Amino acid sequence: MTDSDVRLIDMTLRDGMHAVDHQFTPEQMADVASALDEANMDVVEVSHGDGMGGSSINYGFAAADTEAYLDAVVPELTDTRLSVLLLPGIGTVEELDLAVEKGADMCRIATHVTEADVSAEHFEFVEERGLEANGLLMLSHMASPETVLEQAKLMEEYGAEAVYVMDSAGAMLPQDVRERVGLLSEELSIDVGFHAHNNLGLGIGNTLAGIEAGATTVDGCLRGLGAGSGNAQMEVLVGVLEKAGYDVSPDFFGVMDAAEDVLLPMLTDDTMPELDNDSLVLGYAGVYSSFLRHTRRVGEQFDLDPREILVELGDMGVVGGQEDMITDVAARMAGDDKAATADSEADD
Template sequence: MTNSPRVVDMTLRDGMHAVDHQFTPDQMAEIAGALDAADMDVVEVSHGDGMGGSSINYGMAAASTEEYLEAVAPQLSDTELSVLLLPGIGTVEELDMAADHGADICRIATHATEADISQDHFEYVKERGLEANGLLMLSHMATPETLLEQAQLMEEYGADAVYLMDSAGALLPGDVRERVSLLVDGLDIDVGFHAHNNLGLAVGNTLAALDEGAVTVDGCLRGLGAGSGNTQMEVLVGALDRAGYDVSPDLYGTMDAAEEVLLPMLDDDTMPELDNDSLMLGYAGVYSSFLRHARREGKRYGVDPRDILVELGEMEVVGGQEDLITDVAERLAEEQGNAVEADD
């Protein structure tokens, strides 16, 4: 267990989901400057779905990744700059651009069971001289043993660290402990953890991960992010300080960045909230992108959208399989209709 965890702020990347990817370069620069003043270890910048994510499919950002990096990089002194790349979305050209604009770290994210698609990406990131971190998304969908196997592949490809991402906010503290401890014991590189708050457990799960040997953790100012958001950064810094960790980010500075810089940029619709919708995403274990479609098909077929989400979770669907929502809604409608007829 480390007493000095590395703290990564995701407000300018994962937080982009909450604002429909509409932070402007000037806003990013202002937020990044406040985070640097608060001695944040790392700031990550890109579209919410990583470099190349600005599209009709994933949502158009207010500016290009290059424009964001040009705005943010000059604001950072000791704080490192990270970018995200998802294989199949980001490109070599974008990796080159990020490296040329001062990125220190590239985080490469795959589904929890698809690390084998990332080898070329890790090798190229290392060739460009950047730190390479691997992210295993939707880690609740794989057994601890499978996650270790996937993490070992990333280590073999050149990863400097591997993160477990609780992308749906579905893990319980015991789940986190089991997964993180296995990776810590089975890898020769650092282990990180990224939490979402759909079950209200983001800070608790992050502390559990650190207890088991994770050395780097993520959060967003005001808890911005998809669903009910990420680990709330200013709360996390306070909790880590109270728990006796020696963290670089200054509590007051982080609080001020959230309250005085970020908050005036937001409206009520963008503030994360642990409501019934977010709860169901965590309970069912599915991406937030499924919620709107489940509501629509539930209304169309006369089915409770919560039932649709639970069914999708049991099917272990991933992003890109939203077309299955209609099939599930239609089948549930038929089953419930048959049940009503049987009762009659």
């Protein structure tokens, strides 16, 4: 931890990779990292959007490999620490060793909110290599606060120095955040973090709610760049926290300049985060953004409103990797609609 009230981790070069189809070049990453270091950012995370090893046909090929990105970023960081992301089943020990060799300070290990038990060996690997290990519980809105706590305790037992409540689909309301973060803050002996997405327009508000409930480390991205409608916008977050009286390390104007002068020229209209109807319905339904494109296609096939399909999928509690269920759900919904129409005609 820093001496600040709140540690800020900038995800522009990791979660922001989703928004640019993982196409940041090493040179662009170096420029962003340099600007964030100059602004005294606490931590910068660098990885494919789906973590080390994510560059693949399944998750999208990045413009360069992990080694090239780390080689570009590490020389630009002086006081700012470097984090990498590892998802069990995607990242490997070899990639973790590479990150250690290149100078990473932290590794954040992410699992689905009910699957912390798959991360035990990964925490052991990280601890053996002397890195700070944080645990991330993705899609935390899909589990009750008590279940989130149970899973967080497993990560604490495995060696996590902090556990994050991740609002991966941007589906939480402030009260949802307070309940989960507050319970973890009361019951864990380690730090608690929060990671927001802005699909309901609550990225900053939910982050504040998390901090008020006890989170001491939170995430954001320059310009809010990230999956869906993006993450909490870092330059806004720094300014809001200062106005609220919190002590933070990053320089407000410096972070503003990093966003405006360095990142913005790299972006296009297609990559700028936007709270549009697509991301709004994803947040409303609590469904991860990977379902959107497939749901649109299936909606056309069955002549259904894709928004209705997404809400049904959200009610079912689908998670990443279950995209193959979309067609079955749409077929059932189309059949139900036909049956309802037939019943109505019979009544007439």
